[in-house]
Amino acid sequence: MVFDLHRFLQGEKPPANVPFTADSSRRDFGGVQVPSPAECNFSAQLAAEGAALALAVKAVAEGVCARCLGPVRRCFDFTCEYLVRPRELADPDFELPLDENGCLDVEELAYQELYLAIPRVLLCSPDCPGLCAVCGQRKDACTCAPTTDAAPADARLNVLKKLLGQDPKEVH
Ligand SMILES: [Zn+2]
Ligand SMILES: [Zn+2]
Numbered sequence: 001m002v003f004d005l006h007r008f009l010q011g012e013k014p015p016a017n018v019p020f021t022a023d024s025s026r027r028d029f030g031g032v033q034v035p036s037p038a039e040c041n042f043s044a045q046l047a048a049e050g051a052a053l054a055l056a057v058k059a060v061a062e063g064v065c066a067r068c069l070g071p072v073r074r075c076f077d078f079t080c081e082y083l084v085r086p087r088e089l090a091d092p093d094f095e096l097p098l099d100e101n102g103c104l105d106v107e108e109l110a111y112q113e114l115y116l117a118i119p120r121v122l123l124c125s126p127d128c129p130g131l132c133a134v135c136g137q138r139k140d141a142c143t144c145a146p147t148t149d150a151a152p153a154d155a156r157l158n159v160l161k162k163l164l165g166q167d168p169k170e171v172h
Contacts, residue, residue: 001042006102008044009051009086017043022110024059030120032063038114042106050085057110063122067130068138072122080113 001020007013021037038059045052056079065072088094089102097108129139 001106002099003042003044003104003106004102005044005051005084005098005104006089008046009084009089009102011046015043015045017041020106022057022107022114024111024114027111027115029061029063029115029118032061032118032122034059034061034114034118036060038110040106040110047083050083050088053082053084053104055080055082055106055109055113057114057117059114061114061118061122065124065128066121067128068124069131070124070128070138072124074118074122076114076117078113078117 001018003016004013008016019039019041022040023037024034025036027034036059038057040058041054041056043054056077058077059075061074061076063072063074064070082096084096089098097105097112099105131137132139132142132144134144135142
């Protein structure tokens with residue numbers, strides 16, 4: 001969906017309030033997927049200083065827990081608000097995805113905001129104990145004697161260690 005912000009700021013378009021879906025199933029979220037289209041709503045109103053925009057995004061992200069590698073499903077439901085002043089349309093550093101005609105790519109904006117909202121490291125629960133280095137089960141499910149290492153093992157590092165057949169400290 002594209003919104004002509006240039007014409008809107010010139011008073012040539014009525015206020016908008018548009019529900020839409022944004023399919024990000026093929027986009028990169030750093031190891032996390034958003035398999036179903038995000039449910040979004042875009043609105044635009046003229047304010048004294050410019051265009052008052054709001055973008056609501058509702059999506060479900062799926063990935064694996066960084067400690068135990070178990071599946072993680074996380075719901076995101078947030079609204080971003082922007083105030084765009086007319087002179088900002090010509091600013092090359094303007095942060096919203098605009099084309100050269102001042103049209104806003106609203107779907108791209110939904111993807112960008114979702115990308116920022118989804119943490120790079122997902123945990124199945126904030127206190128996930130991680131995997132036991134001896135038996136490979138979750139530490140709270142295994143019966144091994146407690147080990148002396150204080151830091152919780154990062155499951156991804158263990159996978160890397162197995163793949164490379166060396167200590168993760170030597171990996172640069
Ligand atoms: Zn976990
Ligand atoms: Zn164990």
